[in-house]
Amino acid sequence: MAMLKTILGNLLRPPRTRDPADMPEVPPVYRGALAHDAARCTACGTCAFVCAPKAITFTQEPGVSVSWHFFIGQCSFCGLCAQNCPTRAISLQADAPGATNSAAGDGLRLESVIRLQPCTRCGAAHVPLPDATIEALWGVEEAERGYCPECRRRAASEKLRAAFVPAEEAHHDR
Amino acid sequence: MPYSFPLGPYHPALEEPFKVKVQCRGEVIDSATVEVGFSFRGIELLAQKRNWVEVITLIERVCGICSNTHAMTFCMAAETIAGIEVPKRAAHIRTIIAELERLHSHLLWAGVGAEDIGFHSLFMEVFTLRELVMDTLEAISGNRVNYGMNCIGGVHRDIPDPKRHLPALDTLSKGLAEIVIPTFTENPTALTRTRGVGRLTREQAVEWAVVGPVARASGLDIDVRKDQPYLSYADLGFESVVRPEGDVLARVVVRALEMVESIRLIREALLSLPAGPLRATQGVPEIPSGEATIRTEAPRGEAFYYVASEGGATPARVKIRTPSFVNIPAIEAMVVGQPLADLSIIQASVDPCISCTDR
């Protein structure tokens, strides 16, 4: 009897199978395919440090460029690289990572080349910071724009010193 | 004529490799030997070669089902060594994820159990309900498995709109009360395959030192959430579920009623989510020298971690004792005198997690 009731009930009800399109929306915190923005990357090494399966590595051509490498076969999609990136150069997309043959290469490995620039003061090769970052951190003084981090630190401390010690005294010291 | 019969390592019921070798006399099992070690990955060693950030991602992969338990227990051990107190909001979020994980694990088990006794429509019903839990976990954490929620000092992600998840819990409560629990406890097909089958007496449960639902189904009232409350369990209040029978049916009932209690805990935690920060620390964690032992109640029972630090960049030793490591040997006691055809459901009733056991 119970079975008959179930059968009759089921005849009147719509099917419970879900459409392929009936998917829950992708949550904003979804951890999908990795994307890297070379213009924002400072090659600080944080992403490689937090990556447990070592899917992210760096290679470099000394004085010319640093390359950021990503191999999807090793990635565990924990999202720690994007979370810890200080300049938000890495982001996780809302789409699922392509298995093979995406438009950008074979889809399994990403490479992103960060060009180095010689310092306008000492000539040391360094990763140039994005313009907006330089403006926010050090102002817009044109001469210091192409400085390497070492020279910028030096310039900043000279400015600080100049602000504390009057010019004549400083001259006297020497 | 006595003969021996190997069940596994490639398994008819589970996707993981383990082997129960039974000695039979006719249809009846005389004795059994359990063999594990087919998916040993050396995680305890690898954990010593990873820094304190990476190691959490690694530990989360000890188990594919109770992944959060492992990451969370490890973080709790590191926090104990470093003397870090987790913010209240983070503790609540950890509790919610842990209980959601218990729901999805118990539902997975109920589905596998139904499949093992040949009850396919029940399997479908259970997995439909389980999908609700998976969707909730995905909405909160971004993933269906390996949620990546834990970090030393708190959690990575917030639950911005806690009330949003309540309707799914209501549907789940209804599904459990109307379909899953009545079918397992009243349907004659399910009862014949589970009642009085694979009994583990209270004395045997003590002797084999089993934990979790297996112990509670044999009348041992042990549950870390009650005996040594951690996270928010003391604030939320917790009732353990105990049955004295010790058979497969008792294990089913314990898990089913635990799901009801989990839904209550999640609802209460979502409604009383305290304001505050998600993390007590920033940046790369510094763990001083020290050692700690932490127990938590994973879906399968007590998970035990021993973590030692020498103040270095990596843990000095991580020992992982999963609940299955002590529950699986007890299969040897449960199958004696049982028909060979019941071997499948008896071993499944322990909810063995093999990669956990091998690590």
Add this chain to the structure above:
Amino acid sequence: MTADRNRNPRRLAEALQAIPGVRTVTERNGALWVDAPLLQVEAMAAAMADLGIRLGTVTAIPHAGDAESTVIYHYIDEHRVINVKTCTRNGALASLAPTVRAASWAEREIRDLFAVEFPGHPNPVPLIRPDGIDTATLRAAMCRPAEVARKPVSPLASPSANNPARS
């Protein structure tokens, strides 16, 4: 139930102190730590059985310098963990498995991974280690110090290195 008898932590500490070989009993990080380099393990097992405390598991930590290992017996009385720390003698410790079921798999695993012998074990066959592999699968690797950076290192910091070293 026996566990109720142990609610008084001082009485428990006294009972632990009475086990032959025990040097100190201290409370740290929410657990009891018993230091006993020359512990008589069978006496400990008998005392714990008397107290009605179950064995959770056993941890071995191999020593880099010699063939010895630190062995920690983790007992659980449901409200706290009691860790009894001892040391192997000539790479061996008496087996608890004949009297304590829970010790059987734990001891077999330690024997597989760290070459600690447990004379008296009723079934000393490999648990984790596959056939044809020598004993002590993890011992040497675990003793090797990890070469892991403490902080993120920029690839530009060292001109030749492509990657921070990793063992």
